[in-house]
Every structure is written in structure tokens, then in C-alpha cells.
Amino acid sequence: MELRLLEYFLTVVREENISRAAELLHVTQPTLSRQMKELEEELHTTLFIRGKRLTLTDSGVMLRRRAEEVVSLINKIDSEFREQEEVSGVVSVGSGGLMAAKILPELIEHFRERYPLVSFEIITGNADNIKERLEHGLLDFGILLEPIDIGKFDYLRLPAKEIWGVLLPAGHRLAQEKAVTRDQLRELPLVITSRTALRSEIEEWLRCPVSELDTVATMNLIDNVAPLAERGIACVLTIEGAVDMYDPARFAFRPLTPELSMTSVLAWKKLSPYAGAAGKFLEYIKTYKTAE
Numbered sequence: 492m493e494l495r496l497l498e499y500f501l502t503v504v505r506e507e508n509i510s511r512a513a514e515l516l517h518v519t520q521p522t523l524s525r526q527m528k529e530l531e532e533e534l535h536t537t538l539f540i541r542g543k544r545l546t547l548t549d550s551g552v553m554l555r556r557r558a559e560e561v562v563s564l565i566n567k568i569d570s571e572f573r574e575q576e577e578v579s580g581v582v583s584v585g586s587g588g589l590m591a592a593k594i595l596p597e598l599i600e601h602f603r604e605r606y607p608l609v610s611f612e613i614i615t616g617n618a619d620n621i622k623e624r625l626e627h628g629l630l631d632f633g634i635l636l637e638p639i640d641i642g643k644f645d646y647l648r649l650p651a652k653e654i655w656g657v658l659l660p661a662g663h664r665l666a667q668e669k670a671v672t673r674d675q676l677r678e679l680p681l682v683i684t685s686r687t688a689l690r691s692e693i694e695e696w697l698r699c700p701v702s703e704l705d706t707v708a709t710m711n712l713i714d715n716v717a718p719l720a721e722r723g724i725a726c727v728l729t730i731e732g733a734v735d736m737y738d739p740a741r742f743a744f745r746p747l748t749p750e751l752s753m754t755s756v757l758a759w760k761k762l763s764p765y766a767g768a769a770g771k772f773l774e775y776i777k778t779y780k781t782a783e
Contacts, residue, residue: 494565496530497558500538503527504555507544563629579608580768585621586613586634588713588733591649591755595634602775609768617711619686625760631769632759632776636730638688644758647776651732653753655693656746657681658713658720658727658734663743665726670748673697677704680725682716685709693728696751717742 506512513523538551586592621633707725
């Protein structure tokens with residue numbers, strides 16, 4: 492399977508229309524239609540549901556995910572070899588909503604003062620998502636909320652504490668409290684993390700299984716469930732960094748008491764031959780940490 496064909500496929504997916512995709516790719520519509528049909532035949536599956544606009548079958552969704560990974564990896568390889576002559580290109584960093592991630596603007600600002608041709612790609616996800624992308628070489632660095640298995644990575648532990656608490660609607664009765672206790676938490680309808688390692692830490696703090704909580708929903712990232720808190724449907728058990736920018740007129744965050752806190756690490760793949768922009772950034776990170 493040619494890389495060009497995967498790039499054509501991704502353009503068709505994005506445009507949801509063969510004609511528009513063909514215009515962007517500077518090929519004829521019949522040619523592009525034939526290539527998509529040949530791709531389906533090669534994979535022995537149907538990729539598109541054809542109608543007024545093209546939508547993906549389950550097989551199409553799976554191919555889109557894999558094609559995006561392949562194209563991203565090939566682009567990184569090209570970038571790294573171009574960077575051997577001068578420090579330029581893209582450094583990719585993944586992170587969730589963490590207090591530790593507040594270090595990134597300072598790192599980027601100072602690094603670009605030295606290497607202005609370097610740009611950054613910032614990817615948002617939870618620790619499991621970021622870790623998987625690191626393992627597959629789709630990210631150079633990741634900021635990961637512990638506890639997480641980092642046996643395959645080198646890392647620096649970051650100083651910021653990730654404080655756990657509850658995201659409430661601004662008018663909630665507990666918004667008048669300074670903190671939320673175990674007993675108060677057990678009485679609330681909740682959205683909780685889907686990460687098994689984090690749930691174990693929460694259970695230890697709660698002194699009871701999370702199955703005994705009134706769980707309305709689980710989440711991997713908070714953005715899609717924050718409306719549940721705003722409407723008073725459920726409160727969200729989360730870390731402060733994930734909600735730090737939320738409007739205080741609409742939301743209130745109250746920490747747990749006694750305190751439940753965790754740490755984060757800045758990680759990169761162990762023994763990877765970092766070169767170019769990513770290699771220079773790694774050198775800078777180590778120097779920065781030593782100076783700190």
C-alpha cells in the first residue's frame with residue numbers, strides 16, 4: 492500500500508466528498524474514485540457509506556486512525572533527516588490538563604529564543620493516550636500523571652502537585668465549603684475517571700470501592716462532561732489543573748480533604764536516538780532541570 496494512497500484516503504475522509512477531494516489533490520474525480528475502490532478491494536472491505544456525503548464504515552474508521560499514525564510517523568522521519576543540517580522542524584509534546592503542564596510555555600519561549608526555526612505540536616490526551624503515542628513514536632515527549640507504568644521511558648519528575656477535588660456548578664451547596672470530605676463525596680452523583688490506576692488511588696483515599704459511589708458517567712478527559720456539572724446533573728471528580736481555566740461564574744472547584752495529590756513526569760522513549768529539534772529540546776530540558 493502506497494503512502495500517497497493513504498494521504499488521498501485521508502483527504503477524502505476530511506472533505507466527505509470525492510469531487511472536493513479531487514480538486515484539492517489535483518486529480519480527476521474518476522481517478523480518485525477508482526483509487527478508493529481499489530483500496531477497498533486491496534483491504535477486502537468497504538470503507539465508505541456512499542450518499543450525499545461520504546461517511547466511514549467501522550473499517551473506514553479503523554483505517555483512518557492507522558493512516559493518520561503512518562502519515563504522522565513518515566512526516567516525523569522526513570523532518571528529522573532535514574533537521575540534521577540546521578535545527579528546525581517540529582517538536583511534539585503531549586499532555587493532559589495538568590498543573591505540571593504550565594512549565595511548557597516557559598520551556599517553549601526560552602528554547603525558541605535559541606532555535607527560532609523550531610515549532611511545537613501540542614497534543615491533548617490523558618496519560619494512557621499520551622503514553623501509547625510515545626510508545627509508537629508519534630510523540631517526542633509527554634507529560635504523564637502518575638501512577639503510570641514508565642518502564643519504557645526516561646523521565647524527569649515535575650515539581651507541581653496535582654490536587655484532586657470536585658468540579659461543581661457555581662451555585663452548588665458545597666461551593667460554599669473550603670473542601671469536600673469523604674462523606675460528602677459519597678453523597679454526590681459523580682463523573683469519575685475511567686483510568687484503572689487512578690481509580691485505585693481514589694479507592695484508597697475513599698476507604699471504599701468506587702462501585703459504592705453514585706457514578707453517573709466515566710471519562711478520559713473532562714471537556715465533554717463539564718456540561719453535566721454546569722447543569723447540576725453530576726459533579727466531576729478531577730484534578731485542579733484540568734479545570735484551572737474554567738469560568739468561576741459558572742463552576743466551582745473544591746479540593747478534597749484530607750488532601751489527595753499526585754505527581755507528574757515529563758517522559759520520553761528510553762534509548763531513542765533523538766536528533767534534530769527533538770534532540771536539542773531534550774538537551775535543553777536536562778540543562779533546565781539541572782539549573783532549577
